[in-house]
Amino acid sequence: MRVISGITRGRKLKAPQGLDIRPTSSIVKESIFNIIQFDIEGRRVLDLFAGTGQLGIETLSRGARSVVFVDSSPDAVKLIKENVKLCGFENSCEILRSDALDYLERRGTFDIIIIDPPYDTTLTIRTINKIIEFDKLNDNGIMLCETRADSLIPEVSAPYSIEKEYIYGNVKITRFMRVDSG
Numbered sequence: 001m002r003v004i005s006g007i008t009r010g011r012k013l014k015a016p017q018g019l020d021i022r023p024t025s026s027i028v029k030e031s032i033f034n035i036i037q038f039d040i041e042g043r044r045v046l047d048l049f050a051g052t053g054q055l056g057i058e059t060l061s062r063g064a065r066s067v068v069f070v071d072s073s074p075d076a077v078k079l080i081k082e083n084v085k086l087c088g089f090e091n092s093c094e095i096l097r098s099d100a101l102d103y104l105e106r107r108g109t110f111d112i113i114i115i116d117p118p119y120d121t122t123l124t125i126r127t128i129n130k131i132i133e134f135d136k137l138n139d140n141g142i143m144l145c146e147t148r149a150d151s152l153i154p155e156v157s158a159p160y161s162i163e164k165e166y167i168y169g170n171v172k173i174t175r176f177m178r179v180d181s182g
Contacts, residue, residue: 006061008087043111048100053080104130115145137178
């Protein structure tokens with residue numbers, strides 16, 4: 001697992017031990033960042049179900065202003081802290097051990113939200129609905145959701161919209177937008 005691009009390009013990140021954390025594959029990660037490559041600079045990012053932290057770290061490497069990493073697993077939080085330190089991003093992020101749904105009820109808004117919940121749970125739908133209910137995206141904000149390719153994504157209503165779905169083997173990335181209300 002390495003950082004693909006930006007100021008920490010090529011930096012090797014620590015990988016999880018065991019099967020409790022499922023890192024995004026390098027092919028899917030590269031595809032995600034091809035999708036949002038021009039939307040990262042100076043943005044505030046939320047990495048939900050952060051796991052290893054690799055997706056949020058990649059945004060910091062590419063110029064994101066800050067990242068909030070959220071994961072409920074103590075092992076994941078420890079791993080995220082180690083990887084953030086390896087890249088020197090301690091001052092640009094907040095790392096929280098929290099339930100993602102609870103976190104969404106109490107904190108601010110973001111320019112980019114990355115959702116990569118455990119597969120085969122109801123967390124994807126519940127998280128998307130909670131983000132919309134609490135209006136967590138700023139105007140023109142982007143939400144990216146990683147799921148199995150055959151997963152159903154809920155319909156959303158204005159100001160949110162599904163822009164596009166990308167399929168990479170058995171993985172689907174869904175790009176949502178919050179349309180500027182002004």
